[in-house]
Amino acid sequence: MTKDGVGSGNAAEAKAAEGGGNDKVTAEGGHKDMVVVDRAMVSTLSPLYLHPSDGPGNLITTVQLKGENYEDWAKHVRNALRTKRKLGFIDGSLMKPNSDEELEQWGVVNSMLVAWIMNTIEPTLRVSISMTDEVYDLWEDLKLQFSAGNGPRISELRAEIANCRQQGDSVVVYYGKLKKMWDELAIYKPIRTCSCGELKAQLEEDREEERTNTFLTGLNSERFGIVRSTIQSIEPLPKLSQVYQRIVREERQQTMTRNKDVSTDVVGFSVNANSGNRGTNSHYQQREKDVTCTYCSKYGHAQSDCFQLKGFPEWWGERGRDFSERGRGSGIRGRFGRGGGAA
Numbered sequence: 001m002t003k004d005g006v007g008s009g010n011a012a013e014a015k016a017a018e019g020g021g022n023d024k025v026t027a028e029g030g031h032k033d034m035v036v037v038d039r040a041m042v043s044t045l046s047p048l049y050l051h052p053s054d055g056p057g058n059l060i061t062t063v064q065l066k067g068e069n070y071e072d073w074a075k076h077v078r079n080a081l082r083t084k085r086k087l088g089f090i091d092g093s094l095m096k097p098n099s100d101e102e103l104e105q106w107g108v109v110n111s112m113l114v115a116w117i118m119n120t121i122e123p124t125l126r127v128s129i130s131m132t133d134e135v136y137d138l139w140e141d142l143k144l145q146f147s148a149g150n151g152p153r154i155s156e157l158r159a160e161i162a163n164c165r166q167q168g169d170s171v172v173v174y175y176g177k178l179k180k181m182w183d184e185l186a187i188y189k190p191i192r193t194c195s196c197g198e199l200k201a202q203l204e205e206d207r208e209e210e211r212t213n214t215f216l217t218g219l220n221s222e223r224f225g226i227v228r229s230t231i232q233s234i235e236p237l238p239k240l241s242q243v244y245q246r247i248v249r250e251e252r253q254q255t256m257t258r259n260k261d262v263s264t265d266v267v268g269f270s271v272n273a274n275s276g277n278r279g280t281n282s283h284y285q286q287r288e289k290d291v292t293c294t295y296c297s298k299y300g301h302a303q304s305d306c307f308q309l310k311g312f313p314e315w316w317g318e319r320g321r322d323f324s325e326r327g328r329g330s331g332i333r334g335r336f337g338r339g340g341g342a343a
Helices: 009-017 070-083 100-119 135-146 150-163 171-188 198-217 221-232 240-285 321-327
Strands: 034-037 040-043
Touching: 070 135, 070 171, 100 135, 150 171, 171 198, 171 240, 198 221, 198 240, 221 240
Parallel strands: none
Antiparallel strands: 034 040
16 A cells, blocks of 8 residues: 555555455456545545545635625535535535444545635634534534524515516526525425425426516516516416526517617718718708709709799808809809899
8 A cells, every 4th residue: 555545556466465355456456436545445436535636725615604695605515515425424414434444534534524614614704613523513503603594584585586676687687686596495495295296296387487477577677578478478388498588589689679779870970960060062062963943944953942932041141153053043142131032
């Protein structure tokens, strides 16, 4: 056996030569999913297994326990320990082994978990928590100290879910808020099961429908009122995932339409501004040159627009002979009043 506790090929052969019992170590160095701990074999799939990278300074989650966030913190810690197959240490399902060899390794892993959990507690709170020898006792002490209790928290969650509204949030953000509260509530109020499984299936269906209606109710009425009414009229009500995707598509379509309208308004404003800057002269320069007035016989305007017939507007001002000859008659000179004019 090497110093790091992992059996080499030579150690395995020596153990086999000694008739080493039930350890099932092969001459090739043992099973690929087994490591040697003293004289006991620990599978990499065992809760007692520690990876070489595991150490007391490891941080198993970035969420720190600050007191009021106990439920969220506990969920992340449980998930982290589940990935390492060590959840049984804190939920009481993994008991102390009777074998001395396994008991020693159990103690090593237990101490490692105590260190991991303490690392996730905010330093200001850490000083108020008594260090215990067993991680199960530490976990129960933290629950007793920081958990608000199931009853009050369930009531609080239900009220927050009922009052949750989209307001100015995107659909993704709004749904994420609901999903987080739904998941936490499911921890406190898991679905009951029965031997036949029919009760659980019915309860799951009821909860799905309740969540769908809650999601639809909290949507922004101005933006999604029509599509919401359409969905709620469908029998049976679609699944939550289908409704969510439908609303997301509707939001994207609204965003695309709104962006298109904004672009059109910007272009229109730019054109109008440029037209205004060009002044009144451009108004006449852009007229069709093939239009001839039947009253004054000048091109560039129709009889209905002829100033010599209708009178010159106040904004006409002083015009030069050249411009008058081009658009409004060759004999126009100076300022003309309403109803006046010269050919």
